[in-house]
Amino acid sequence: xxxxxxxxxxxxxxxxxxxxxxxxxxxxxxxxxxxxxxxxxxxxxxxxxxxxxxxxxxxxxxxxxxxxxxxxxxxxxxxxxxxxxxxxxxxxxxxxxxxxxxxxxxxxxxxxxxxxxxxxxxxxxxxxxxxxxxxxxxxxxxxxxxxxxxxxxxxxxxxxxxxxxxxxxxxxxxxxxxxxxxxxxxxxxxxxxxxxxxxxxxxxxxxxxxxxxxxxxxxxxxxxxxxxxxxxxxxxxxxxxxxxxxxxxxxxxxxxxxxxxxxxxxxxxxxxxxxxxxxxxxxxxxxxxxxxxxxx
Amino acid sequence: xxxxxxxxxxxxxxxxxxxxxxxxxxxxxxxxxxxxxxxxxxxxxxxxxxxxxxxxxxxxxxxxxxxxxxxxxxxxxxxxxxxxxxxxxxxxxxxxxxxxxxxxxxxxxxxxxxx
Numbered sequence: 220x221x222x223x224x225x226x227x228x229x230x231x232x233x234x235x236x237x238x239x240x241x242x243x244x245x246x247x248x249x250x251x252x253x254x255x256x257x258x259x260x261x262x263x264x265x266x267x268x269x270x271x272x273x274x275x276x277x278x279x280x281x282x283x284x285x286x287x288x289x290x291x292x293x294x295x296x297x298x299x300x301x302x303x304x305x306x307x308x309x310x311x312x313x314x315x316x317x318x319x320x321x322x323x324x325x326x327x328x329x330x331x332x333x334x335x336x337x338x339x340x341x342x343x344x345x346x347x348x349x350x351x352x353x354x355x356x357x358x359x360x361x362x363x364x365x366x367x368x369x370x371x372x373x374x375x376x377x378x379x380x381x382x383x384x385x386x387x388x389x390x391x392x393x394x395x396x397x398x399x400x401x402x403x404x405x406x407x408x409x410x411x412x413x414x415x416x417x418x419x420x421x422x423x424x425x426x427x428x429x430x431x432x433x434x435x436x437x438x439x440x441x442x443x444x445x446x447x448x449x450x451x452x453x454x455x456x457x458x459x460x461x462x463x464x465x466x467x468x469x470x471x472x473x474x475x476x477x478x479x480x481x482x483x484x485x486x487x488x489x490x491x492x493x494x495x496x497x498x499x500x501x502x503x504x505x506x507x508x509x510x511x512x513x514x515x
Numbered sequence: 516x517x518x519x520x521x522x523x524x525x526x527x528x529x530x531x532x533x534x535x536x537x538x539x540x541x542x543x544x545x546x547x548x549x550x551x552x553x554x555x556x557x558x559x560x561x562x563x564x565x566x567x568x569x570x571x572x573x574x575x576x577x578x579x580x581x582x583x584x585x586x587x588x589x590x591x592x593x594x595x596x597x598x599x600x601x602x603x604x605x606x607x608x609x610x611x612x613x614x615x616x617x618x619x620x621x622x623x624x625x626x627x628x629x630x
Binding site: 226228229232233235236237239240243244247248251252259262263266267269270271273274275276277278280281282283284285286287288289290291292293294295296297299482483486 | 518519520521523524526527528530531534535538541542545546549566569570571572573574576577578580581582584585586587588589590591592593594596598599600601603604605606607608611
């Protein structure tokens with residue numbers, strides 16, 4: 220895994236905030252050590268000089284801690300908000316978890332009373348990303364001469380699909396197995412494909428493939444699951460990345476202490492992975508997830 | 516992700532607390548002469564406490580500004596979708612404020628043997 224690059228906006232926001240807090244330290248020092256009584260003013264300035272140094276050091280500590288905590292919480296809440304409508308009801312979806320961590324999480328989930336779960340391999344997406352959609356969306360995209368599928372989704376996306384352009388998963392199934400897809404994307408036994416360039420996100424190629432509906436939950440789970448050793452994976456250059464997406468489908472049915480245990484296990488085993496818990500079916504938003512709408 | 520944020524907030528606050536306690540003790544010890552002189556001059560305890568409070572108001576104020584600036588900075592760096600920021604960001608300032616208030620007492624006390 221490469222080094223994580225801090226976006227310039229985050230870096231500038233950090234530096235600006237730190238500078239403001241530094242300025243506040245000096246301003247407070249000047250204001251609080253002023254006195255009309257000369258003796259008191261001198262005493263205060265003399266005594267407060269090391270306090271100013273302490274304040275400047277503490278400013279870095281407090282600012283950095285608060286910035287990180289607020290930023291992480293904000294990102295987590297934003298991810299939850301954007302993914303909840305698409306995640307299978309009552310599930311906990313973990314994306315980008317290693318195979319070993321997935322095995323351990325799955326074992327602990329079952330030890331704590333959970334049963335239904337699905338997991339899919341994720342392909343390497345450093346050069347290009349393959350996404351599945353309907354053949355109609357691909358047709359609209361080509362006919363309109365569009366540069367971004369988002370330009371045609373309003374017109375052509377299937378109304379019943381929560382994720383009209385969805386990600387891809389790899390299975391260990393037989394090479395000859397027909398790819399399994401989100402049934403809401405399937406039309407006349409076929410689905411459409413977009414191949415995006417990374418970085419940039421321009422569409423490099425489009426295609427169609429024969430597929431069959433995948434039983435079980437869909438939503439923000441991979442929209443198409445292909446055998447890692449199959450012809451489709453070879454044709455589109457899909458290589459296993461070693462990470463997986465894991466959906467614990469009965470997570471909300473676990474007692475609260477077991478849910479807390481699983482969240483703890485998740486932090487311990489896969490803190491870098493994205494995770495999102497959905498509300499149980501019938502709740503305010505009955506779906507959730509991490510990978511989100513569109514290109515995932 | 517959220518666990519990491521809370522752990523960082525608690526860890527950072529503990530570090531802030533340690534630094535404030537250590538620096539506060541050092542300040543109290545290093546200003547022994549001043550505290551002694553104030554005691555000999557008969558300055559009332561309430562006046563001495565005001566002096567200590569003015570000194571410690573600097574780090575308390577700076578911590579408050581620092582965490583609020585951190586919140587605003589996190590908002591600038593954020594996604595602007597209405598998502599919240601939690602409350603863990605306030606912990607370091609809270610830890611510093613509580614510790615500083617506790618340190619005003621020892622600072623305003625006259626060293627033994629003077630009063």
